[in-house]
Amino acid sequence: MDIGKIDQIIDKYDGEASSLIQILLDIQSENHWLPKEALTRVGEKLNVPMSRIQHITTFYKHFSLSPKGKHEVHVCVGTACHVRGAERILDTVHEVTGVGAGETDPDLNFSVETVSCLGCCALGPVIVVDGEIHGNVEQAETAAVLTELKQAETTEVMQKCACE
Amino acid sequence: MSRIKSPAELEAFRKEILAQRDPDKPCITLCSGSACNATGSGKVAAALELEIEKQGVTTEVVSRRTGCHGFCEQGPIVVIYPQGICYLKVQPEDIAEIISETIKKQKIVERLLYVDPNSGERATLEEDIPFYKYQKRLVLGSNRKIDPRSLEDYLAVEGYQAIAKVLFEMTPEQVVGEVKDAKLRGRGGAGFPSGLKWDFARNAPGDQKYVVVNCDEGDPGAYMDRSVMEGNPFAVLEGLMIGAYAIGANEGYIYVRQEYPLAVANLTVAIEKAEEYGLLGKNILGSGFDFTIKVHRGAGAFICGEETSLLNSLEGKAGEPNARPPFPAIRGLWSKPTNINNVETWANIPMIINKGAAFFSAIGTESSKGTKIFSLVGKVNNTGLVEVPMGASLRDIIFKIGGGVPGDKKFKAVQTGGPSGGCLPEDLLDTKVDFDELSQAGAMMGSGGMIVMDEDTCLVDIARYFLAFLSDESCGKCTPCREGIRQMLKILTNMTKGLAKEGDIDLLFELAEATKGSSMCALGKTAPNPVLSTLNHFREEYEAHINEKRCPSLSCKELIAFHIEPEKCKGCGACFRKCPAEAIEGGKKRIHVVVQEKCTKCGGCHEACPAAFDAVKILSGVPVPEATPEEARAIG
Amino acid sequence: MSEISLQIDGKEVAVSAGTTILEAARSLGIEIPTVCDHAQLSPYGACRICTVEADANGRTNLVASCQYPVEKDMVVRTKTEQVDKIRKVLLEQMLSHAPDSEQLVALGQIYGADRDRFEKEASFCILCGLCVRYCAEVKKKDAISFFDRGAKREIAFLPEIAMQECWDCKECFPLCPTSALQAAYVLTEALMTPTEPAAPSCGGGCSSSEGCG
Ligand SMILES: Cc1cc2nc3c(=O)[nH]c(=O)nc-3n(C[C@H](O)[C@H](O)[C@H](O)COP(=O)(O)O)c2cc1C
Numbered sequence A: 001m002d003i004g005k006i007d008q009i010i011d012k013y014d015g016e017a018s019s020l021i022q023i024l025l026d027i028q029s030e031n032h033w034l035p036k037e038a039l040t041r042v043g044e045k046l047n048v049p050m051s052r053i054q055h056i057t058t059f060y061k062h063f064s065l066s067p068k069g070k071h072e073v074h075v076c077v078g079t080a081c082h083v084r085g086a087e088r089i090l091d092t093v094h095e096v097t098g099v100g101a102g103e104t105d106p107d108l109n110f111s112v113e114t115v116s117c118l119g120c121c122a123l124g125p126v127i128v129v130d131g132e133i134h135g136n137v138e139q140a141e142t143a144a145v146l147t148e149l150k151q152a153e154t155t156e157v158m159q160k161c162a163c164e
Numbered sequence B: 001m002s003r004i005k006s007p008a009e010l011e012a013f014r015k016e017i018l019a020q021r022d023p024d025k026p027c028i029t030l031c032s033g034s035a036c037n038a039t040g041s042g043k044v045a046a047a048l049e050l051e052i053e054k055q056g057v058t059t060e061v062v063s064r065r066t067g068c069h070g071f072c073e074q075g076p077i078v079v080i081y082p083q084g085i086c087y088l089k090v091q092p093e094d095i096a097e098i099i100s101e102t103i104k105k106q107k108i109v110e111r112l113l114y115v116d117p118n119s120g121e122r123a124t125l126e127e128d129i130p131f132y133k134y135q136k137r138l139v140l141g142s143n144r145k146i147d148p149r150s151l152e153d154y155l156a157v158e159g160y161q162a163i164a165k166v167l168f169e170m171t172p173e174q175v176v177g178e179v180k181d182a183k184l185r186g187r188g189g190a191g192f193p194s195g196l197k198w199d200f201a202r203n204a205p206g207d208q209k210y211v212v213v214n215c216d217e218g219d220p221g222a223y224m225d226r227s228v229m230e231g232n233p234f235a236v237l238e239g240l241m242i243g244a245y246a247i248g249a250n251e252g253y254i255y256v257r258q259e260y261p262l263a264v265a266n267l268t269v270a271i272e273k274a275e276e277y278g279l280l281g282k283n284i285l286g287s288g289f290d291f292t293i294k295v296h297r298g299a300g301a302f303i304c305g306e307e308t309s310l311l312n313s314l315e316g317k318a319g320e321p322n323a324r325p326p327f328p329a330i331r332g333l334w335s336k337p338t339n340i341n342n343v344e345t346w347a348n349i350p351m352i353i354n355k356g357a358a359f360f361s362a363i364g365t366e367s368s369k370g371t372k373i374f375s376l377v378g379k380v381n382n383t384g385l386v387e388v389p390m391g392a393s394l395r396d397i398i399f400k401i402g403g404g405v406p407g408d409k410k411f412k413a414v415q416t417g418g419p420s421g422g423c424l425p426e427d428l429l430d431t432k433v434d435f436d437e438l439s440q441a442g443a444m445m446g447s448g449g450m451i452v453m454d455e456d457t458c459l460v461d462i463a464r465y466f467l468a469f470l471s472d473e474s475c476g477k478c479t480p481c482r483e484g485i486r487q488m489l490k491i492l493t494n495m496t497k498g499l500a501k502e503g504d505i506d507l508l509f510e511l512a513e514a515t516k517g518s519s520m521c522a523l524g525k526t527a528p529n530p531v532l533s534t535l536n537h538f539r540e541e542y543e544a545h546i547n548e549k550r551c552p553s554l555s556c557k558e559l560i561a562f563h564i565e566p567e568k569c570k571g572c573g574a575c576f577r578k579c580p581a582e583a584i585e586g587g588k589k590r591i592h593v594v595v596q597e598k599c600t601k602c603g604g605c606h607e608a609c610p611a612a613f614d615a616v617k618i619l620s621g622v623p624v625p626e627a628t629p630e631e632a633r634a635i636g
Numbered sequence C: 001m002s003e004i005s006l007q008i009d010g011k012e013v014a015v016s017a018g019t020t021i022l023e024a025a026r027s028l029g030i031e032i033p034t035v036c037d038h039a040q041l042s043p044y045g046a047c048r049i050c051t052v053e054a055d056a057n058g059r060t061n062l063v064a065s066c067q068y069p070v071e072k073d074m075v076v077r078t079k080t081e082q083v084d085k086i087r088k089v090l091l092e093q094m095l096s097h098a099p100d101s102e103q104l105v106a107l108g109q110i111y112g113a114d115r116d117r118f119e120k121e122a123s124f125c126i127l128c129g130l131c132v133r134y135c136a137e138v139k140k141k142d143a144i145s146f147f148d149r150g151a152k153r154e155i156a157f158l159p160e161i162a163m164q165e166c167w168d169c170k171e172c173f174p175l176c177p178t179s180a181l182q183a184a185y186v187l188t189e190a191l192m193t194p195t196e197p198a199a200p201s202c203g204g205g206c207s208s209s210e211g212c213g
């Protein structure tokens, strides 16, 4: 990630150490993960020890210290979704994408995460694919949405790799 | 519009806004809360704009995008005022008809009305829908009338009247007194008397004090705070400002979980608007009172809902709790006196000031006043947010408002209070929603999660589910919480897998006692509740799992098997086609057989088998019968 | 400073405000077991072995004595059946991580803890935080940190800092009640020879170092 961009984000919060989490959230949403250089930069500019940054980035679930897939799938496993079969949806996501909860595939196509409630409990089970919420998903529907994305990815990769 | 500099200017502005609005003019409101956005509210809004233009009714009708109406399951929701005609599950292609029929000809579009799943009756008006009929929406009510990003809309529903009154007609002591007299108790979980808490912070020595809104709403399966913050942010801002004046604070923080992007967005716009109009900032309404607000997003940690963790998180640290005492009222944010309340608590404040403590305390029970919003979800017909007066019975909420359990399934339990709460069985359904009564029954008011479970829900699994959640979400600092939950979770997981041993129930009790007794914060102290309450009311389910390796709800995967009864199978092949694991051996006019080794227990075949045949059985605690030999499988 | 009088195990004592129950008890010569407490460090409250029963303001609570400040007319009991039972379970939980820790084994004997009660856990660390806090509060080097949370919480050295600071210090080592710190350090040393992570690739066979993400 570009250092200038990181500095810009830090400046937005007047370089205040108390804004550490807010700054990391902005970097995460800009870059989808937190590269080491970004953390070092933030630590230097805010004058916060690396130990605190390491603790925070592993304590809060939203942060990722490794690159994320192109498509981010979040499966809600909150109570309302759980009693309506979220576990099976998670299984389906795994089956279709080959990616388990908390994982990213080596090709960086998909990242799958669980979340505990998105506030759309009345629509449970709920999944979020690339920021878009899908409610009342059946296993079949989940599979369909993801299969489509997956197919798009494979074609794209094949086109790209024909570069040689 | 420039800054509003006095109460007189505020009233003049309000009059001006109201004068421009004709209450008889049809107003189409479209819910644009998170859930309705997920079901397509955005596209409906675009269609609405287009169609109003196209059918030439621009001057005859007003349209407004509002926050959550509560009945999210039926979204996107359209309500047409002044009558209150309510259309559900509205899609873009329905809009042309709504305008040509309802707006132009005052005719109802029947197919978009609510149909009672039990009686089959339709309801035209919002207030006739059973889901709404028995509610008392004092806090949520404005959500359906206002655009959450419009300060004008908020002013049109008496907005900022309370702060004007407080700043010019009341002393801080009087404000605290009013909240005390109202007997308002915190809506965030523990039900601590809010007026008393304000007094602590008010009387604490120090010049610099803070007020904080807790919108972390970590209870998985509850979304009251999301809806209030998203749908009526100005009410929260006004409440916070009133509290700040009463306590003597000039800075406020709002902690919102980042999983609620729309709440963050609407709130941010509301703060900008309020600043623009001088309703935040220096010398508010010319009173000399200064107040600013900062928004802080949570980064995904349930423990940050706990007040001391939240404050640590606000300071940019990991969200680990501090020991109390000292309480935040004495030593809070940056070690200064700090008052934290839940979103719903704050949202009640303007109403208490406007309508008076007497009005508020007339609603509810002896020990719990006002209304409470619940997130009624799970195995219930009408899911959504319900706001009821304190003292309503669980039975009324689940059966009258919620319409009971779907299908012909039997009600089993209701879970209230989230991960710290408990499960109550059928015979405790007459328990009233009241802080003390729920606690006595072994559950908890909590922040308002209410999850209905039917006969298919395994309560050992529910206990396991909550402990798995807490094992992830505990901060991990203290031994009894971290290790106690770890051990209890292992035992419960073993139970759901048929690996439990005799004596495990006693061990659960022993671990629960240590975790409850010695954990540092309330997460640990209440973590055993889901286990204890299910053990208390559903001990026989635990015993079946341990002694017979049987799951009475036929839900624990490791304890069940799918079996096709040869006498009932008609060879239709429905299960065969549905099975994703190729675990069914079939063939035309042949008895179908589940190959147990291949079966992933997805349940697809059970759902697929026509009800008339009902050949697929779920077995638990009994051996699976021998498969019919190949040569004997021909039917007829 | 105002004096606060209270009763511990039947004995009266007066101490200055802000004193913890543990300190007050020690001034009376009453022993309360501790694991995560340390004279040079601020109270932390992680192990909870110091839990005692206290009556104050008309209520009886179990509190961590190393953290809880004395209150006027408080009545404290440092040994009760319930307290002992809790200490036993806590010790068994800690022993599942560090069955050979001398300190824990000795305490375990006092409270009748069975070190095999729970299955052996992978990590020796009981997360008392002595190492992390000592490095941060006393040495101000922040070479060790907590990671993650809940059941996954652990401690680890920050290799870049540890490489520069720890070799000549190692003051935290004797504080560790288990062998976890030593193990973590050995692991860190091993990690000091870094290997470049390979660039992600699509697996499609092209050798672009950019990857196809
Ligand atoms: C583990 C845990 C999680 C909590 N989560 C929330 C929460 O999400 N929202 C909330 O308002 N209060 C939550 N609380 C309660 C707060 O600590 C605090 O009591 C509350 O915000 C006070 O507000 P009130 O007096 O208005 O209820 C939580 C408490 C604990 C122990």
Ligand code: SF4
Pocket: B303, B321, B473, B474, B475, B476, B477, B478, B479, B481, B482, B519, B520, B521, B522, B523, B524, B525
């Ligand atoms: S009880 Fe649990 S969440 Fe609370 S401090 Fe202890 S480990 Fe952390």
Ligand code: SF4
Pocket: B562, B575, B578, B579, B580, B581, B582, B583, B584, B594, B595, B598, B599, B600, B601, B602, B603, B604, B605, B606
């Ligand atoms: S439960 Fe699922 S996997 Fe097993 S036989 Fe039925 S359809 Fe196939």
Ligand code: SF4
Pocket: C124, C125, C126, C127, C128, C129, C130, C131, C132, C155, C175, C176, C177, C178, C180, C181
């Ligand atoms: S390594 Fe040792 S000193 Fe450090 S937290 Fe673990 S047990 Fe405590």
Ligand code: FES
Pocket: A076, A077, A078, A079, A080, A081, A082, A116, A117, A118, A119, A120, A121, A122, A124, A125, A126, B220, B221, B222
């Ligand atoms: S539990 Fe899944 S959205 Fe709330």
Ligand code: FES
Pocket: B031, B032, B033, B034, B035, B036, B037, B067, B068, B069, B070, B071, B072, B073, B075, B076, B077
């Ligand atoms: S979001 Fe529309 S009704 Fe809740």
Ligand code: FES
Pocket: C033, C034, C035, C036, C037, C044, C045, C046, C047, C048, C049, C050, C051, C064, C065, C066, C067
């Ligand atoms: S010594 Fe008090 S909690 Fe560890």
